[in-house]
């Protein structure tokens with residue numbers, strides 16, 4: 215099976231590419247290289263790997279990328295609320311127009327599977343602060359980023375549910391952990407980096423909840439869906455993570471302080487973050503047998519170990535964040 219990974223040079227994509235190669239798949243990564251292609255240098259030598267530079271908004275690029283492809287993991291996007299706010303036109307064109315273009319061209323080319331990386335940000339703010347949202351809960355997107363993800367999910371799961379191409383939306387938890395394209399603008403990695411390098415972290419709105427999942431486990435979920443029987447995943451949506459890994463920001467920094475010595479934490483009262491959700495992940499566990507292999511404390515140790523060596527010479531550099 216030949217798998218196209220759009221956004222294959224990104225934080226999650228570069229991990230997914232390696233997992234697919236390790237399982238014997240042929241892989242083509244397709245990416246516009248907004249953050250460079252360093253994350254893929256070593257895999258270029260793998261005979262089962264191919265890289266194609268291109269843009270999901272350009273039909274001619276997509277056409278070439280689809281040659282000989284059986285399945286797609288669609289990760290390319292303008293990622294995160296701040297990036298989508300800052301580059302709103304590019305976000306609309308990439309996350310909506312580009313996704314629709316890719317889907318329609320893939321369907322016409324006879325591709326069999328389409329896995330879309332959506333986000334738990336779609337839940338926005340929980341109506342009941344004591345409850346856990348599930349896949350059928352109301353979606354409350356509070357940013358352009360989440361609005362575009364919700365819009366494309368609806369396209370896949372409602373408008374295109376009877377397409378000959380089987381599609382699945384995965385609502386990823388917030389990611390952490392090591393990747394060849396590591397990002398330090400995501401909560402667990404950022405708090406650990408700030409604590410390790412500056413010894414200080416300011417926490418705005420420690421009460422806000424979010425689920426977290428290691429990048430290795432998110433990538434494993436994509437592989438699992440590609441390998442699951444069609445009847446279990448067709449026109450279906452799964453939260454990706456585990457219910458035990460919901461943390462509020464105060465809990466995340468406590469985990470960081472258990473690992474990184476002498477950290478000063480300044481708590482700032484804030485009701486500014488409109489995203490506040492605790493997510494239940496029973497569906498992916500019960501229906502597909504998904505379980506995680508790493509937890510937030512593991513991720514904190516992993517990032518701290520990496521930074522302590524000094525091998526990342528400037529973890530505040532532009533290339534490690536999306537804006």
Ligand SMILES: NC(=O)c1ccc[n+]([C@@H]2O[C@H](COP(=O)([O-])OP(=O)(O)OC[C@H]3O[C@@H](n4cnc5c(N)ncnc54)[C@H](O)[C@@H]3O)[C@@H](O)[C@H]2O)c1
Pocket residue numbers: 220221222223224225226227244245246247248249268269270271288289290291292293294308312331332333334385386387388389390395397400536
């Ligand atoms: N990181 C998270 O916490 C998180 C959480 C939920 C969902 N997701 C989703 O997972 C996917 C991957 O996220 P990530 O963290 O790896 O982000 P990333 O920014 O590291 O990777 C995205 C990749 O897409 C590429 N890209 C952007 N525009 C493109 C275009 N027009 N054509 C081709 N390539 C383009 C970029 O060059 C980049 O390599 C995204 O769809 C994101 O919305 C991420």
